[in-house]
Amino acid sequence: AAVQDLASAEVEAGISTLIAVLGYNNPTAAVAAVQGLIQIGSPAVQPLIEQLDDYNYGARAYAIRALAAIADPRALDILLASAATDFAPSVRRAAAKGLGALRWSELPTNERSTAQVKALETLELILQDADWSIRYAAIVGLQRLATTSELTSQIQGKFAQLLATEKDAAVRSRVQFAQAQLFSITSD
Amino acid sequence: MQSNWSQSAAETEGLTVEQAIANLQSPDLSLRYYAAWWLGKFRVNMPAAVEALIVALEDEADRTELGGYPLRRNAARALGKLGDTQAVPGLIRCLACEDYYVREAAAQSLGMLDAPAAILPLMELLTGGVEEAVPVPGRPHLTQPYDSVIEALGALQAKQAISLIQPFLEHPQAKVQYAATRAMYQLTQEDSYGQSLVKALEGNDLQLRRTALSDLGAIGYLPAREAIARCAVENSFKLLALKGLLEHQAKLHEAPTQDTIQVMTLMDSLL
Numbered sequence: 109a110a111v112q113d114l115a116s117a118e119v120e121a122g123i124s125t126l127i128a129v130l131g132y133n134n135p136t137a138a139v140a141a142v143q144g145l146i147q148i149g150s151p152a153v154q155p156l157i158e159q160l161d162d163y164n165y166g167a168r169a170y171a172i173r174a175l176a177a178i179a180d181p182r183a184l185d186i187l188l189a190s191a192a193t194d195f196a197p198s199v200r201r202a203a204a205k206g207l208g209a210l211r212w213s214e215l216p217t218n219e220r221s222t223a224q225v226k227a228l229e230t231l232e233l234i235l236q237d238a239d240w241s242i243r244y245a246a247i248v249g250l251q252r253l254a255t256t257s258e259l260t261s262q263i264q265g266k267f268a269q270l271l272a273t274e275k276d277a278a279v280r281s282r283v284q285f286a287q288a289q290l291f292s293i294t295s296d
Numbered sequence: 297m298q299s300n301w302s303q304s305a306a307e308t309e310g311l312t313v314e315q316a317i318a319n320l321q322s323p324d325l326s327l328r329y330y331a332a333w334w335l336g337k338f339r340v341n342m343p344a345a346v347e348a349l350i351v352a353l354e355d356e357a358d359r360t361e362l363g364g365y366p367l368r369r370n371a372a373r374a375l376g377k378l379g380d381t382q383a384v385p386g387l388i389r390c391l392a393c394e395d396y397y398v399r400e401a402a403a404q405s406l407g408m409l410d411a412p413a414a415i416l417p418l419m420e421l422l423t424g425g426v427e428e429a430v431p432v433p434g435r436p437h438l439t440q441p442y443d444s445v446i447e448a449l450g451a452l453q454a455k456q457a458i459s460l461i462q463p464f465l466e467h468p469q470a471k472v473q474y475a476a477t478r479a480m481y482q483l484t485q486e487d488s489y490g491q492s493l494v495k496a497l498e499g500n501d502l503q504l505r506r507t508a509l510s511d512l513g514a515i516g517y518l519p520a521r522e523a524i525a526r527c528a529v530e531n532s533f534k535l536l537a538l539k540g541l542l543e544h545q546a547k548l549h550e551a552p553t554q555d556t557i558q559v560m561t562l563m564d565s566l567l
Contacts, residue, residue: 135528198532205567238338241535245567277546278539285552285560 116151123148123155131167138170145174153180160186165196172199176206181215184223188230191249200234201245207231208252224257232266240276247279251286255293264290313340320348325358328367336374346380353386364395372398376405384411391417396432400441407448415454421445422460426467442467443475447514450479458483470496470504478511490517497527505529513537516544518555525562538563 126148129141145152156175161167172190175183183206190203207227212220231253234246247270254263267287274280311319311334319331332352335345352371360366372390375383383405390402391414399421406414421440429442446464449457461483464476474496481489494517496508506529512520513536524537538559545556552560 135530198530201567205564240539241532244535244563248564248567278542281542281546281552281556282560282563285557288552 119148119151120155123152124159126152127155127159127171130170131161131164133166138166142170142174142177146177149178150180153178153182157183157186165194165199168194169196169198169202172202172206176202176209179206179209179211181210181212181223184210184226188226191234191246192230197239197241200242204231204234204242204245204249205252206249208249208254209256212256221258224253224259227253228257228259228262235266235270240279243274243276243279244282247282247286251289254286254290260290313342313345316340317344317348320352325367328352328355328358329370332367332370332374336370336377339377339379341378341380343380346375346378346382349375349378350383350386353383353390365393365398368393368395368398369401372401372405376401376408379409381409381411384409384413387411388414388417391421396435396437396441400444403441403444403448407444407451411452415449415452415457418445418449418452419454419457419460422457422464425460426463429464429467429472438469438472442472446472446475446479450475450482451514453483455483470499470501471507474504474507474511478515481515481517487519490515490519493517494520494523497523502529506533509533509537510540513540516541518545518559521559521562525566531566535563535566538566 126141126144187203187206194200231246231249250263254260316331316334319327349371355367358367387402390398477489542559
């Protein structure tokens with residue numbers, strides 16, 4: 109048990125070190141630290157949320173990318189808030205993408221659909237953003253949500269509606285790509 | 297013309313369209329300056345906005361200590377974004393303005409508009425060749441906005457300007473070289489020009505890597521996609537460059553192709 113405690117203490121210290129690296133303004137080191145945090149997985153989730161850097165949006169974007177990739181649903185609230193209201197587009201994009209692919213099955217059954225609907229509502233809200241890259245990321249999030257939740261037909265309807273209103277050629281292409289992906293999955 | 301601005305998004309930023317247009321005539325010069333920027337930022341391409349901005353291209357009230365025309369600069373920049381070719385004659389007149397930054401903004405905007413009439417006036421700014429393209433003493437710029445002029449000629453498909461542009465491939469400033477390389481690719485579709493911009497993505501200067509990224513996005517050079525995604529530059533710049541590739545393909549094909557799917561997969565990985 110002592111060895112186990114020691115091992116987990118080392119993992120914890122390692123997690124904090126990796127999180128600190130996200131704020132060093134060294135992209136190569138930060139990308140490596142994100143990979144390390146993703147490999148650690150679930151034990152890194154709570155520290156990532158608690159140590160989210162309010163002042164350095166670069167560090168915050170890396171932390172959100174790590175949370176998005178780990179996909180632990182404990183990150184739901186922080187991803188919802190970041191996607192909707194962070195001032196940095198890079199943070200919002202990472203959060204939007206992450207919102208689509210949380211491991212919903214880890215939530216108790218009675219919370220699952222509420223959580224998925226929250227993700228859907230936030231992604232639909234940011235589809236109206238003036239920044240094309242936020243809309244693009246919202247579509248990526250929605251496409252992923254359509255494959256991980258029961259909201260597939262609702263999201264397909266949203267995509268059809270979007271093609272009628274979206275003016276940006278790149279965002280339109282991404283909607284079409286998402287539709288094709290969903291069609292090939294739902295028609296299997 | 298199709299309206300492409302988002303009223304709800306724009307009006308959360310503190311102005312209404314009516315106010316912004318009225319502010320272009322405000323006694324408060326800083327309000328005029330902000331209104332011109334705002335109309336461009338939110339792409340308010342209503343006729344009343346375009347007309348008011350064209351009038352602002354001749355503004356005499358807003359002057360800097362060095363004689364510059366800040367409002368004209370902002371109005372010229374905004375008009376490029378609004379896509380209305382009524383602005384072309386006014387922007388062509390701006391190419392002769394004594395303020396370098398007005399000429400630069402006008403050249404950039406003419407390159408964004410469908411403005412074949414601008415080709416000859418733009419070519420005139422290059423007539424002294426590389427010999428005259430030297431720094432102005434005491435100023436941070438050359439005698440003319442060569443990079444913007446050359447980029448505009450490339451965007452306007454000015455094949456008659458090829459022999460005029462080619463010598464600028466050897467200009468001592470990298471950003472002028474890149475502009476010439478980008479325009480030569482657009483005018484000749486020769487792969488070697490695209491490849492030299494790809495090579496520039498590995499340069500030591502971050503600012504120049506960003507410039508090369510944006511050049512590759514502007515010419516829609518598809519073979520650069522992996523190199524763009526790998527380049528040591530912030531993700532937002534890479535996304536914008538890949539968006540350029542994607543838009544270029546979207547003009548050629550209605551539905552996504554294998555190529556565009558690869559570009560989008562790279563973009564997804566950069567979110």
